[in-house]
Amino acid sequence: xxxxxxxxxxxxxxxxxxxxxxxxxxxxxxxxxxxxxxxxxxxxxxxxxxxxxxxxxxxxxxxxxxxxxxxxxxxxxxxxxxxxxxxxxxxxxxxxxxxxxxxxxxxxxxxxxxxxxxxxxxxxxxxxxxxxxxxxxxxxxxxxxxxxxxxxxxxxxxxxxxxxxxxxxxxxxxxxxxxxxxxxxxxxxxxxxxxxxxxxxxxxxxxxxxxxxxxxxxxxxxxx
Amino acid sequence: xxxxxxxxxxxxxxxxxxxxxxxxxxxxxxxxxxxxxxxxxxxxxxxxxxx
Numbered sequence: 001x002x003x004x005x006x007x008x009x010x011x012x013x014x015x016x017x018x019x020x021x022x023x024x025x026x027x028x029x030x031x032x033x034x035x036x037x038x039x040x041x042x043x044x045x046x047x048x049x050x051x052x053x054x055x056x057x058x059x060x061x062x063x064x065x066x067x068x069x070x071x072x073x074x075x076x077x078x079x080x081x082x083x084x085x086x087x088x089x090x091x092x093x094x095x096x097x098x099x100x101x102x103x104x105x106x107x108x109x110x111x112x113x114x115x116x117x118x119x120x121x122x123x124x125x126x127x128x129x130x131x132x133x134x135x136x137x138x139x140x141x142x143x144x145x146x147x148x149x150x151x152x153x154x155x156x157x158x159x160x161x162x163x164x165x166x167x168x169x170x171x172x173x174x175x176x177x178x179x180x181x182x183x184x185x186x187x188x189x190x191x192x193x194x195x196x197x198x199x200x201x202x203x204x205x206x207x208x209x210x211x212x213x214x215x216x217x218x219x220x221x222x223x224x
Numbered sequence: 225x226x227x228x229x230x231x232x233x234x235x236x237x238x239x240x241x242x243x244x245x246x247x248x249x250x251x252x253x254x255x256x257x258x259x260x261x262x263x264x265x266x267x268x269x270x271x272x273x274x275x
Binding site for chain 2: 012015016017018020021040045046061064065072079165166168169170172173175176178180181182185186187189190191193194195196197
């Protein structure tokens with residue numbers, strides 16, 4: 001049995017294409033049968049946003065892009081339709097625009113406990129589908145507990161920010177790579193894919209990464 | 225100049241300066257849903273999205 005490919009995925013909890021991309025990548029994995037070990041890396045799309053942002057996502061987009069609220073609402077309706085094609089029920093009427101640094105800190109705790117994949121899915125569903133507030137400590141405690149994390153450990157970690165350096169390291173690595181947008185996928189630390197590509201594209205990327213791995217292994221064997 | 229192999233040792237910012245950037249796969253283009261949605265364009269959500 002071959003070793004799984006490593007896949008690092010830079011993304012943010014409040015990135016609508018990241019959840020869509022997650023579903024498409026899952027489809028690709030099912031279609032290809034490829035084995036992978038996924039690590040979610042932190043990327044904050046709006047680190048200057050206050051935890052308790054006083055407005056709707058339409059307000060936020062309107063302010064950020066200098067467009068009308070009606071235009072922002074149209075954009076969100078469009079992405080809601082695209083998400084629905086992947087089986088996701090985005091509900092922007094109840095989304096709480098917020099700061100996601102604590103959610104990223106929690107994802108690093110979950111990684112150490114072997115629960116990162118479960119928490120990533122929980123946070124995305126909570127934010128986009130269930131109107132949960134993923135910027136507040138007690139909400140994060142509840143969501144982390146849902147996937148099996150210890151509530152007291154969550155409170156302690158989010159109070160002393162022991163995983164903030166890991167979040168910042170991911171951000172710095174993204175900058176070093178030249179990553180300016182998410183989702184961004186890196187296969188075996190060598191091949192990059194930008195955006196919520198189609199499952200077919202992800203299947204091709206997985207095949208190319210596997211081929212590169214096998215070629216490297218064959219080369220190493222030939223020189224051994 | 226010869227490139228050094230990745231050391232796996234991050235610097236003060238958490239970056240391994242010897243780790244090469246990944247090669248962007250050449251067959252990847254804009255996603256099928258070639259639309260702008262808020263801060264996202266072509267399936268990518270960016271800090272400073274292109275206009």
